[in-house]
Amino acid sequence: MTDESGGNPNEGFAMGNTTVEISESFKGIAKKFGDVCADAKTASGSDPGVKGFSSFSDEALDTIRKVQHHGTQMGGNMIVSADSIAKNDQEHMTEFEKHAYGLNRRVNH
Numbered sequence: 001m002t003d004e005s006g007g008n009p010n011e012g013f014a015m016g017n018t019t020v021e022i023s024e025s026f027k028g029i030a031k032k033f034g035d036v037c038a039d040a041k042t043a044s045g046s047d048p049g050v051k052g053f054s055s056f057s058d059e060a061l062d063t064i065r066k067v068q069h070h071g072t073q074m075g076g077n078m079i080v081s082a083d084s085i086a087k088n089d090q091e092h093m094t095e096f097e098k099h100a101y102g103l104n105r106r107v108n109h
Contacts, residue, residue, distance in 0.1 A: 009089070012082025016075045023071025030064045033057070 037057035044053075 007082070007085045009082040009086035012078055012085060016078030016082060019075030019078060020072055021075075023068050023075060026064065026068040026071070030061050030068075033064060034061055 034057055037053050037060075041053035
């Protein structure tokens with residue numbers, strides 16, 4: 001946990017892009033999982049009649065799709081937030097520096 005306020009736009013952009021990349025790596029995993037479940041169902045044969053592959057596959061596929069969607073959405077939100085932080089910093093930097101007379105360092109540079 002940090003004892004600072006604010007955010008670092010560069011870190012926000014980097015983390016947002018990484019989050020999107022990770023969620024994008026899930027593309028195709030739902031189909032692969034569905035194929036594995038179908039293969040397992042076929043391989044189990046009809047005797048003694050193992051059941052549940054279809055319902056398990058449907059539930060898991062729905063969850064996998066949600067994880068990918070939420071990851072992409074979260075990464076996008078992080079990128080937008082980092083952009084907002086950067087714009088806010090830029091817009092207020094000059095005004096803040098006017099009132100920072102007497103500080104021995106530059107502000108936001």
